[in-house]
Amino acid sequence: MVKICCIGAGYVGGPTMAVIALKCPEIEVAVVDISVSRITAWNSERLPIYEPGLDDVVKPCRGKNLFFSTDVEKHVSEADIVFVSVNTPTKTQGLGAGKAADLTYWESAARMIADVSKSDKIVVEKSTVPVKTAEAIEKILTHNSKGINFQILSNPEFLAEGTAIQDLFNPDRVLIGGRETPEGAKAIQTLKDVYAHWVPLERILCANLWSAELSKLAANAFLAQRISSVNAMSALCEATGADVSQVSHSIGTDSRIGPKFLNASVGFGGSCFQKDILNLVYICECNGLPEVANYWKQVIKVNDYQKSRFVNRVVSSMFNTVSGKKIAILGFAFKKDTGDTRETPAIDVCKGLLGDKARLSIYDPQVTEDQIRRDLSMKKFDWDHPVHLQPNSPTAIKQVSVVWDSYEAVKDAHGICILTEWDEFKKLDYEKIYQNMQKPAFVFDGRNIVNADKLRQIGFIVYSIGKPLDPWLKDMPAVA
Numbered sequence: 001m002v003k004i005c006c007i008g009a010g011y012v013g014g015p016t017m018a019v020i021a022l023k024c025p026e027i028e029v030a031v032v033d034i035s036v037s038r039i040t041a042w043n044s045e046r047l048p049i050y051e052p053g054l055d056d057v058v059k060p061c062r063g064k065n066l067f068f069s070t071d072v073e074k075h076v077s078e079a080d081i082v083f084v085s086v087n088t089p090t091k092t093q094g095l096g097a098g099k100a101a102d103l104t105y106w107e108s109a110a111r112m113i114a115d116v117s118k119s120d121k122i123v124v125e126k127s128t129v130p131v132k133t134a135e136a137i138e139k140i141l142t143h144n145s146k147g148i149n150f151q152i153l154s155n156p157e158f159l160a161e162g163t164a165i166q167d168l169f170n171p172d173r174v175l176i177g178g179r180e181t182p183e184g185a186k187a188i189q190t191l192k193d194v195y196a197h198w199v200p201l202e203r204i205l206c207a208n209l210w211s212a213e214l215s216k217l218a219a220n221a222f223l224a225q226r227i228s229s230v231n232a233m234s235a236l237c238e239a240t241g242a243d244v245s246q247v248s249h250s251i252g253t254d255s256r257i258g259p260k261f262l263n264a265s266v267g268f269g270g271s272c273f274q275k276d277i278l279n280l281v282y283i284c285e286c287n288g289l290p291e292v293a294n295y296w297k298q299v300i301k302v303n304d305y306q307k308s309r310f311v312n313r314v315v316s317s318m319f320n321t322v323s324g325k326k327i328a329i330l331g332f333a334f335k336k337d338t339g340d341t342r343e344t345p346a347i348d349v350c351k352g353l354l355g356d357k358a359r360l361s362i363y364d365p366q367v368t369e370d371q372i373r374r375d376l377s378m379k380k381f382d383w384d385h386p387v388h389l390q391p392n393s394p395t396a397i398k399q400v401s402v403v404w405d406s407y408e409a410v411k412d413a414h415g416i417c418i419l420t421e422w423d424e425f426k427k428l429d430y431e432k433i434y435q436n437m438q439k440p441a442f443v444f445d446g447r448n449i450v451n452a453d454k455l456r457q458i459g460f461i462v463y464s465i466g467k468p469l470d471p472w473l474k475d476m477p478a479v480a
Helices: 013-023 036-042 054-061 074-076 103-115 135-141 164-169 182-195 209-240 244-252 275-285 290-317 345-357 368-378 405-408 430-435 451-458
Strands: 005-008 026-030 066-069 083-084 121-125 150-155 173-180 205-210 326-330 359-362 401-402 415-418 444-446 461-463
Touching: 005 013, 005 074, 005 205, 013 026, 013 066, 013 164, 013 415, 026 074, 026 150, 026 182, 036 066, 036 244, 036 401, 054 164, 066 074, 066 290, 074 103, 083 103, 083 182, 103 173, 121 135, 121 182, 135 150, 135 209, 150 209, 150 430, 173 182, 173 401, 173 430, 182 205, 205 209, 205 401, 209 244, 209 290, 275 290, 290 345, 290 444, 290 461, 326 345, 345 368, 368 401, 405 430, 430 444
Parallel strands: 005 026, 005 083, 026 066, 083 121, 121 150, 173 205, 326 359, 326 415, 359 401, 415 444, 444 461
Antiparallel strands: 150 173
16 A cells, blocks of 8 residues: 655645545545644544645544544655655745745754655655755765665655645646656655546656756746736726726637636735745846846736735725724735735735724635734744744734624724625625715725626725726825
């Protein structure tokens, strides 16, 4: 029986291993993590992450050929294939601070693998890592190998949160990178055989290690670039009276461009886009390519600009001050169908409004109050370190209340900011909401999900990103 072990029970490790266990009943899969609370949650009725369809995958396999454990060393030493899916946060200090990936957790995982291994192993990079990480890991493993052979593979994940299970069941491609040696080819084939249980062979792509590592960074950079491109257009649309939805639709019908990732919004979030682009920027700078680095930096600059532009619209619309005014924040996760708040645009929008002394009432159907308060009190990049290394108790922000119902959030508010495109926000009774708000009542739609004309008929002043401006907003400066 082939044994697989995955170090790291997070958003990538947990779902990926669960699907392998479901599709390969003859393989024993163990997911290990040093976090007791996380492993306890994986073994409970309420899993530690929210992902549609995840329960149906985990629960039938758990205890049969899928195990969640804190006994890291035991499972690693017994495994034939070890996936490493640990955090690779952006460095906050030292060389490359603010851009380079911090490989502390990766390195300690590699040293531990070398330490406890008694048989040959295939070690698979699953985390998003900088190009040439495999080389560094290889050096650690071979220098500590005690005669054991290790083959390093890169198998980047291309999951989108909210559709991760679907993406795993039916991937566009599975990419496996390895050394171009007979041993490397054999290791690639071993991993290919696992995926071939359910993925058509033509979708399993093989490459060299560096191409596989760079492909992941490049894919995320290209996706983020599309979002920043359409968001840059949204600012121009507002200035000229064009409608960004019509422009996007028109562009998207061009088969060379396609319609995906062309929705204007308050900005992109998620654990990967910003981190991976910063990483790409750093790699370009280290390789003497400043022009290339500056090109990719611009994608993040436009994203930051979009968030600050949104805050400025809110403040300038409300007579240039939100001090002491209640503003309802609908949605905190970085996108719908996930509870993930990593790099969510809601953090910067909320901090911007709090900086102007607004009172915020926040509602998100999947994000806990503790998480919201933690996010609003954390420094940039802290979120990507293990929980025990994050600031302990979030400093209480007095102007923030977290509620468990949209109607409670909007009661007596001067304005509503829609920051996540949850379906339930489309179906709210806006007539009822209008009656219970201060007047003039504002809606700032950061996801373009409400029918602005209907809301205007009710009496709202509406701002939709990239749409022709409400007469009220026309005289207000877009950027303070």
